[in-house]
Amino acid sequence: MRTTTTFALFFACTAVGTGCSENGGGAATKTPDSFPYTPAGCSYSVAAPDGTESLTMSRSALGALPSPKHIHVSWSGAPESTFAVSWATDLETLATQVVYGTDKAAVEAADGPGAGVARQLGHTMQLGSALFANQKMRTHEAHVCGLSANTTYYYKVGGPGAWSAVYDVATAPAPGSAEKFKFALVGDSRSGADIFAQIQEKLSGEGVDFEVFSGDFVDNPQNQTHWEALFDGKSGSFTTQQMLASRPLMPVNGNHDNLTAYYVGQFALPQEQSTGELAQGEEWYSFDYGNAHFLMLDSEATDLSAQVDFMRADMKKVDRQKTPWVFAVFHTTPYTCGSTHKSDSDEPRAKWQPVFDELEVDMVLTGHVHNYQRTVPIRGFKPGTTDGAPAQATANGVPVKGSGTLYVVSGGASGDLYGVDPPASCYFSQVTEKVHHYVVIEIEGKTLRYKALRLDGTELDKFEYGK
């Protein structure tokens, strides 16, 4: 009954946008029957991960430390019309609201919905770990939908009495649009929260629209203090949160994320669940941004073949005339030129490369090995083997008229780097280097501009090609 009342009130508040007050505070209660729910105005539903200790919709309760922290944005719905925001507070704070609008001053002044400012209520989860019983944490999640494409919105999260600072977030260009956009590839921050922060500062300066993360955020995903270190990272006066609160970050599961509740619960991702998929549909997913399509896969899954069906079904919905660029992102690379983790590459290569060939995926963006590597274009296997066959390429190792797929390893955000052999020692390698780095890819219509930069600003790899 209480659940029903809460939900009726929640939807009424959301629909009306003003004039409602939430339930009073109190301890979080488990409301398993309430989930999944459809956030107001959204066309998708939201569930909570396994391992959530308690779950409730937004209430007004504030704890002793209610200030939102670790604010970061992502997408569960279409990037041109939605965004999701997640944040953490103390355990007692249940206020889970986001107020937003295109007028920064109005959002700053708002204490709820009003002129030019809308409000959305979200849900909050208490997460815990069997290994670290004293590390319970509260995460909050709200979904905003029905936005205009190509527009900057301002928002703040929390609730009356405990609002965050105001951040901006921009929606994507209309699907299939040829307008230019930039995204970044970062991976394997693990023991390198400080390096990750420095990369975020650089990426902010690059003006990227969003980031894809190739897995392994932290060393121990069950240890919330590792996540705290990551989200609290600083580079000089720049904070990791400054970047993550305004540029969506879309991650894939790494062997050090391991689909733990802390990983799944702290990132709001698309939840269309396919056969064999865990993490309420967040284990693998896809999204479009402008004229590019992203296949976000889980290379750590027990059976990789389940995602073959997903990829084929998903790509049937993609019109390659309107969406010519396709990227696959996952953790364990199918190609690495060096001894560390080499054997791990066999399975994704054998099971997935034929699908990437079939679907004519342009680039495969991965991590796992803590260095930078880029292959020549690869298409098919050498006869009788599961070793990829180099395809036609320019002198710079770039595909000619979509001749093959480029495989990138970007594990450059880690504190510890792994050695890598020189490109000449591997038939498939174009560039290899043991270095902290990040990758920025700009798409403008049918032109792709790619650069990998060391943290000292020098270029590690750079090319441009079209189709």
Place this chain on the structure above:
Amino acid sequence: MPTSARAAEPEAQSALLDRAERAERELALSAAVELYAQAEQADAESRLARRARSRIEYLGARSEGGFAPLGELLRAQRSADDPAALAHFEAKVSGFPGGRVRREARALIADAYLRLDRPIDAVRAHRAWLDEPNLDEADWRRATTGLARARARLGDLTGSLEVLRARGLGAGEEATYVELSLVRRWARPLSATIVTAFVLGVLRLALRRRPRKLLSRALSPARLLAASWVMGIPAVLAFLHRPETWRAMSAFVPGALAVAAAASLAGTCLSPGERRLRLALASAAIAAQVGVAYFAFDSSGALFGWLVSLRHG
């Protein structure tokens, strides 16, 4: 709240952004900031306006000295592989005002000397980087690791490890590499000595005692086949196939040799002296095989990869 479809971003804004980026590439940084500001104002609510704002903030945070040091830094980024240009830039950096650009310039110089394999210059440059005030944690870690790497390249492995351990980085991958290099210093000569001693010992014994008979026995097809299997196949697997395969083989081969040695000792008609000799030979063979295994395991990179996986997952 506007929810209708917004028109595509104005072309004027995109063109202004292109002009600003071009000005930045041409190192006209004040002009670039002005153009970014114009691009932002062309449609402040658009997505591209954020890109302009980000760039203004980024450049603004590096505007000390009226952008002159930043201009020098951006120029140096393009010629960081040229030692002469790098040395010229290093001389200039001492005159930069303290701040972000000078710190980033120090990082560039230190990194570049390491890439150019100039360890003496790299040690100096990393020390200068570490001497910069207000280094953040990432810079400090990069500079420390780079200093350790430069000292290792100079052959000062102990000093390299001390740098890492003194700064709390003794459990990292770089320290693993240096530790392995230190082990390599004695393990490689020791392995080479054991293998050489074994081969020379067998030859000497063979030549002193019934050489023709021993040689004809040793060179029998069955023994040659067994020897090539024991010694050759793992090495081929190690260097031409997968280091992981060799890892398994390197554990297996000494065991196989031990079994072979035990079998060779099983004869009942051996004199005590003959038995002792065979036992000594079998032990020496196992030691030599372990030496060969170590060489292959280390040289293929598998030993390092295994240690990293063991320590860091």
